[in-house]
Amino acid sequence: MEFLGLxxxxxxxAIFIAIYALLALGLNIQWGFAGLFNAGIAGFFxxxxxxxxxxxxxxxxxxxxxxxxHFVFGWIGAMLAAALVAWPIGKICLRFxxxxxxxxxxxxxxxxxxxxxxxxxxTNGARGINGIPRPAxxxxxxxxxxxxxxxxxxxxxxxxxxxxxxxNAPWGRMMRxxxxxxxxAKAMGKDVEFRRLEAxxxxxxxxxxxxxxxxxxxxxxxxxxxxxxxxTFLVWIMLILGGSGNNxxxxxxxxxxxxxxxxxxxxxxxxxxxxxxxxKYIRLFLIGLMLQLVLRFRPEGLLPEPLRGDLRGxxxxxxxxxxxx
Amino acid sequence: MDLIELLNFYVIPxxxxxxxxxxxAVGITLIFAILRYAHLAHGDLATFGAFVALACVTGVGIxxxxxxxxxxxxxxxxxxxxxKVFYEHLRERPKIVTVMASLGIALMLRSVxxxxxxxxxxxxxxxxxxxEDYFGLRIRDRELYTVVALIVxxxxxxxxxxxxxxxxxxxxxxxxxxxALLSGIDNKKVVMLTWVIAGGLCAxxxxxxxxxxxxKSMMGWHMLLPMFAAAILGGVGRVExxxxxxxxxxxxxxxxxxxxxxxxxxxxxxxxxLFMLLVRPTGLLKGKVL
Numbered sequence: 287m288e289f290l291g292l293x294x295x296x297x298x299x300a301i302f303i304a305i306y307a308l309l310a311l312g313l314n315i316q317w318g319f320a321g322l323f324n325a326g327i328a329g330f331f332x333x334x335x336x337x338x339x340x341x342x343x344x345x346x347x348x349x350x351x352x353x354x355x356h357f358v359f360g361w362i363g364a365m366l367a368a369a370l371v372a373w374p375i376g377k378i379c380l381r382f383x384x385x386x387x388x389x390x391x392x393x394x395x396x397x398x399x400x401x402x403x404x405x406x407x408x409t410n411g412a413r414g415i416n417g418i419p420r421p422a423x424x425x426x427x428x429x430x431x432x433x434x435x436x437x438x439x440x441x442x443x444x445x446x447x448x449x450x451x452x453x454n455a456p457w458g459r460m461m462r463x464x465x466x467x468x469x470x471a472k473a474m475g476k477d478v479e480f481r482r483l484e485a486x487x488x489x490x491x492x493x494x495x496x497x498x499x500x501x502x503x504x505x506x507x508x509x510x511x512x513x514x515x516x517x518t519f520l521v522w523i524m525l526i527l528g529g530s531g532n533n534x535x536x537x538x539x540x541x542x543x544x545x546x547x548x549x550x551x552x553x554x555x556x557x558x559x560x561x562x563x564x565x566k567y568i569r570l571f572l573i574g575l576m577l578q579l580v581l582r583f584r585p586e587g588l589l590p591e592p593l594r595g596d597l598r599g600x601x602x603x604x605x606x607x608x609x610x611x
Numbered sequence: 612m613d614l615i616e617l618l619n620f621y622v623i624p625x626x627x628x629x630x631x632x633x634x635x636a637v638g639i640t641l642i643f644a645i646l647r648y649a650h651l652a653h654g655d656l657a658t659f660g661a662f663v664a665l666a667c668v669t670g671v672g673i674x675x676x677x678x679x680x681x682x683x684x685x686x687x688x689x690x691x692x693x694x695k696v697f698y699e700h701l702r703e704r705p706k707i708v709t710v711m712a713s714l715g716i717a718l719m720l721r722s723v724x725x726x727x728x729x730x731x732x733x734x735x736x737x738x739x740x741x742x743e744d745y746f747g748l749r750i751r752d753r754e755l756y757t758v759v760a761l762i763v764x765x766x767x768x769x770x771x772x773x774x775x776x777x778x779x780x781x782x783x784x785x786x787x788x789x790x791a792l793l794s795g796i797d798n799k800k801v802v803m804l805t806w807v808i809a810g811g812l813c814a815x816x817x818x819x820x821x822x823x824x825x826x827k828s829m830m831g832w833h834m835l836l837p838m839f840a841a842a843i844l845g846g847v848g849r850v851e852x853x854x855x856x857x858x859x860x861x862x863x864x865x866x867x868x869x870x871x872x873x874x875x876x877x878x879x880x881x882x883x884x885l886f887m888l889l890v891r892p893t894g895l896l897k898g899k900v901l
Contacts, residue, residue, distance in 0.1 A: 321707065323707055375885075382901070385649035385706070385707065389839045390881075393884060393885075396836060397878050400874055400875060400878060404872065404875070515832070522714070568726060570718055570719075570721075571718075571722040571723065574719035577711070581711065
């Protein structure tokens with residue numbers, strides 16, 4: 287059935303876009319609101335995916351759990367676990383410029399990858415964890431895809447509304463003040479380190495939730511399920527292209543980049559085998575180049591950060607105006 | 612286990628690995644101090660250098676050590692080119708934007724390597740080299756060359772930085788950029804020189820990693836964390852600190868297998884990095900904190 291195949295593909299793509307949009311929202315809290323550079327998105331994603339997998343799968347010999355809990359507890363657990371990993375890193379690194387956080391977050395992702403690969407007791411090693419229950423997973427294939435899409439979209443909308451509310455609340459204003467002029471914010475009595483830590487942890491929790499949604503969608507999670515560098519980088523380019531500091535931009539960026547990414551995969555899969563592998567790396571090169579071009583020619587992204595207060599209606603200045611070097 | 616065994620199996624490999632890290636860490640520390648951002652593409656630049664040398668060895672048929680100068684020159688030129696094309700126009704923006712750009716460059720450099728040379732593991736020369744015996748210490752020739760190269764390259768760099776006009780200009784930019792600019796130092800030249808030095812040392816680091824082990828497309832990325840740990844451990848901006856830090860990180864990684872499972876060897880650098888940020892962010896030799 288050609289038509290059904292197309293519908294299934296569209297559903298599959300939509301679910302992935304929603305999951306990546308959640309990651310981009312998480313990164314937007316960290317980078318867009320607070321100017322924190324997290325290069326270890328895949329690490330928090332993996333923590334969330336594995337936590338939820340362990341909590342919600344039936345008991346299994348040879349590894350921790352599973353605890354056979356309802357998937358909702360798995361998802362909450364995923365957010366808590368990702369936040370718990372973020373806390374010490376943020377605590378140590380957020381006193382310094384974001385460069386240090388960038389390096390440390392690369393390290394965190396690397397350590398998490400090592401732990402997942404070698405701690406069989408926790409993660410079942412290279413075989414991964416299978417049989418993760420999927421909400422509404424026991425009905426027909428297409429119906430269950432639709433049902434899962436609805437669930438993921440509901441989660442995304444709730445996250446969006448909450449993050450958008452925070453963005454417009456005094457908290458969001460304070461975060462942007464800290465981002466744009468740390469010294470001034472400090473002089474106003476804001477606890478810069480603590481607020482940054484808040485933003486880092488909230489963002490990480492959303493990334494963990496994204497990982498959990500992915501694991502339940504896939505019904506299994508293995509160390510090779512995602513390429514850490516590619517996943518991290520895709521989320522970055524989604525946010526930068528969409529417009530950092532703008533939640534709708536983050537979601538739009540997720541959709542645009544994921545569609546480009548998966549359509550180009552279809553195109554390269556049709557190539558003969560000896561070119562197909564090279565084409566994969568050419569796609570990576572082009573994604574890297576895309577970031578450079580966006581940074582150079584449209585640093586504010588497709589949907590720039592909305593300006594409020596006195597600046598509204600006046601000439602738009604890129605948010606990068608304030609140099610905090 | 613007696614002392615000689617400890618030296619042969621852990622300390623000597625540690626010093627060799629540490630020298631490799633040190634070569635990269637010197638470049639990182641210079642970029643951190645003079646250009647004031649963390650350059651995340653440093654590891655993949657090292658990979659690129661290693662593969663340029665490989666192309667010379669397999670393509671032209673020269674011995675590996677003769678390919679090293681070519682790799683250094685080519686990588687230095689590429690580093691300057693990357694700066695001109697991708698980083699230069701970001702100079703007026705917050706530094707963290709350049710950090711982000713460098714993450715993209717890391718991905719691009721790696722995919723160039725993977726497209727041109729593939730993803731298979733390569734070596735410069737086949738066959739097993741037996742170590743020579745020096746009073747019970749077993750050292751391979753290539754291990755000796757690695758340490759000698761570190762001493763020669765860093766010695767030359769130190770001389771350049773302390774004696775020559777442009778070396779002094781670079782140090783001035785690192786110590787006080789505003790004052791340096793006011794006294795008429797040409798920023799563009801300093802930036803270019805920094806990239807020539809960092810790129811060249813990067814190629815040497817990648818080359819010696821490949822020379823002592825294997826050449827892989829992911830080798831540089833896995834060196835990034837140890838190199839940053841070394842730069843921060845030694846003190847940002849301090850060349851001798853980066854060398855000291857590199858050696859400590861290398862030896863610590865090799866010794867760590869005595870106490871923790873060997874899968875977690877790579878975690879050692881991360882532990883050192885976090886520990887230093889926690890207790891002494893200026894590093895052992897009192898460097899900068901950005």
